[in-house]
Amino acid sequence: MKDIQKVLKKLEYGVYVVTMGRGTQGNAFTASWISQISSEPPMVALAVHNKHQSSRLIKENKAFAVNLIGSGQEAVAKTYYGPAESGYEKLAGTSVKDSPRTGTPLLPGAIGYLDCLLVDTVQAGNHTLFIGRVKAASLDDSDSQLMTTTNSKLYYTG
Numbered sequence: 001m002k003d004i005q006k007v008l009k010k011l012e013y014g015v016y017v018v019t020m021g022r023g024t025q026g027n028a029f030t031a032s033w034i035s036q037i038s039s040e041p042p043m044v045a046l047a048v049h050n051k052h053q054s055s056r057l058i059k060e061n062k063a064f065a066v067n068l069i070g071s072g073q074e075a076v077a078k079t080y081y082g083p084a085e086s087g088y089e090k091l092a093g094t095s096v097k098d099s100p101r102t103g104t105p106l107l108p109g110a111i112g113y114l115d116c117l118l119v120d121t122v123q124a125g126n127h128t129l130f131i132g133r134v135k136a137a138s139l140d141d142s143d144s145q146l147m148t149t150t151n152s153k154l155y156y157t158g
């Protein structure tokens, strides 16, 4: 088991903030277990721990947004890795914008986003895989560097 964990920890990921809900009645959490899984149509998958409020909230809203965080913005990632209490309070007081296709709150200061409609879920051990079809996307500046588990030294082990 120790060997498996050691090798899994070598894998590199982007560090994102995933949002869901409506306006300030939304939730946000730092996430890194995210990958593109189809190009036609464009789809991504996101693994969320079954105990996290976000797992219930993505199912409830049937949509989520992947907010891309710039390298050096560790403070943003750290703001959202604390657990939600009721589930819809983490974005209260944040001036979010609605995403164009699913109306999901978008995080101010993100360098880009993927606006995703939930199309399927797959149970994967203690996590659920949320499969999203990307309906809209935007990038502020194509030269911006993404925060990663390597450049931020932030890491998720589940």
Ligand SMILES: Cc1cc2nc3c(=O)[nH]c(=O)nc-3n(C[C@H](O)[C@H](O)[C@H](O)COP(=O)(O)O)c2cc1C
Binding pocket: 015, 027, 028, 029, 030, 031, 032, 033, 034, 047, 048, 049, 052, 053, 054, 055, 077, 080, 081, 082, 083, 084, 154, 155, 156
């Ligand atoms: C760098 C980093 C990456 C993370 N990636 C994930 C992830 O992919 N899936 C997940 O369920 N939790 C992940 N987490 C943990 C959640 O951000 C954290 O448990 C959060 O409290 C869950 O939010 P919620 O309680 O609002 O659902 C990550 C944490 C950090 C610091």
